Amino acid sequence: MDVRRRLTLLAVTIAATPLVLGGCTAEGRKAAERAARVAPPPAVELTPADRARDVPVSAEIGTSVAHGRVTGVRLTDDKGRQVPGEPREDGTSWVPGAPLAGGRTYTAEVTVTGDGGRTTTRTTTFSTAPKPTKPAITSTLYFTGNQTYGTAMPVTVAFDPGVPKEARAAVQKRLFVKTDPPQPGTWSWLEDGSQAYYRAPDFWRPGTKISVRAALEGLPIGTDLVGDAEHRATSKIGRQVSVDIDNATKQMSVFRDGKLVRRIPVSLGKPSTPSSSGKMVIMEKHERTTFDTRGEPDGGYVVDVDDAQRLTWGGEFIHSAPWSEGDQGYSNVSHGCANVSAAAADWLMGVTQVGDLVTVTGTEVPLRAGNGWTAWNVSWDEFAKGSALPVPAGLRPSPHTASPHPGAVAGGGSPAPTPSASGG
Incomplete structure (x- = not known):
């Protein structure tokens, strides 16, 4: 084959290539257009319903979608101001970033993109209720912003009076926790509804940032009560520190990052006022x-x-007790506290953080659920059983014979979360 013939064949091949690619692209477009024509149009149902009145200020924009997904939500008040917010992870609703104002009118515009690429927009306009007259459940968030906590710090919300069992799922849906890096967990309720704890299966990793929102203001709780307030806080987890106290040896062992750093003699509660294990x-x-x-x-x-x-x-408490230094390491003489020397107590204050785990063993009485932040006093399986909502699949307890709820207390309810000044 001469040179001129080879060049001619090469030119034909190069010229043909774009034509083949162009044909594939056109065919792809046609296939997409056919799919769009075949796919059913997206449909969405919104809540609150259009023209609804007396909607709680805790309302979310509910979105039930068929043949598509929500791709945009815009909520504005009656003065045209846009309300910030974000969707739930499961896509079932869009949550305003703050409680809505009472006695106002809002319009939500929701855009849905169908499976075939078509979009549709639906709107709903509703009016919020004025300030509720029903009694409020007082809520307290025991997680303060801009703090550094220990790796066992549970997020704790206390309620007075306790939340009725039938209302706990609705309340739990309004308790939001985000962790960075992600470390998912769940909420668990005490039997009397006075406290709810949030933790992961394992201790928090040092350096984790935790953001909490208890969005309870105006939330209907059962038929007769409402939530009182909105609580927010963001803090981080510090170094890993834990304390073990053994009544058999009358010694406290202090660990940092899993390594023993010091042993301290202690005197625990005497027989008439024993310390809790x-x-x-x-x-x-x-x-x-x-x-x-x-x-x-x-x-x-x-x-x-x-x-x-x-x-x-x-x-x-763990505290300085110079009056019992002669008994520390030998006998129990306190009113239930862990007595240590003045020097040891001063050193310990510089090592520990709120949220550090303290494990006491070998005393006459067990720790009662709810007497403190007792989220770690049960196994993960038992803890997860206390959730009022389904636990995500990867966090569900392993199947085994049912056992008491982590908030169950023999002989009565848990103590109200009102600090006592007693000690000794």
């Missing part, structure tokens, strides 16, 4: 505070203490 979390730290037990059983004293770290609502 269980997994607790440091709740408060005070350089100086006053224990006033007048009017309490086995109380009647007032004493100032230094370097006190609360473990329970009932008044068990």
Whole structure:
């Protein structure tokens, strides 16, 4: 074959290539157009319903979609101001970033893109209820912003009065937790509804940022109550520290990143006022505070203490007790607290954080559910059973014989989350 013939064949091949590619692209477009014609149009149902009145200020824009997905939501008030918000992870609704104003009118425009690429927009206009007159459940978020917490810190919301069992799912849906990096968990309720805890199966990783929103303002709770307020906080998790206290040896072992850093002699509660055994979390730290037990059983004293770290609502602390240093490491003489020397208490205050795990073993009484932040005093399986909503598949408890709810307390309910000043 001469050179001129080879060049001619090469030119024909190069010229033909774009024609073949162009044919494929055109065919692809035609296939997409056919699919769009065949696919059913997207459909969406919205809540609140159009022209609805007396809608709670906690309302979300519910979106039930067929043959498509929500690709845009715009919510504006009656003055044309846009309300920020974001969709739930499961796509069932769009959540305003703050409670709506009472006695106002809002319009939601929802855009849905169908399976074939077609879009449609639906609107709903509704009016919110004025300020509710029903009694409110007081909620308290025990998770403060701009703090550094220990790796066992549960997110805790307390309720007064307790949330009725039939209303807990609705309340739990309005409790939002985001972690960065992601470390999913679930909520768990005490039996009496007075507290709900959030944690993951394992301790938080150091450096994790946790953002919490308890969006309860105006939320209908059962038939007779409403939520009281909106709570928000973002904080981070610090270094890993844990404390083990063994009544058999009367020794406290302090660990940092899993390594033992110090042993400290302790004196725990005497037989008439024993310390609790269980997994607790440091709740408060005070350089100086006053224990006033007048009017309490086995109380009647007032004493100032230094370097006190609360473990329970009932008044068990780790604290400086120079008066019992001769007993520390040998015998129990306190009113339920963990007594340590003044020097050890001062050192410990510089090591621990609110949210660090404290495990006490070998005493006469078990820790009662709800007496402190007791989220870690049960296994993950037991904890997850306390959720009022289905637990995500990857977090579900393993199947086994049912056992008591983590909030179940033999002989009565859990103590109200009102701090007692007792100690000793």
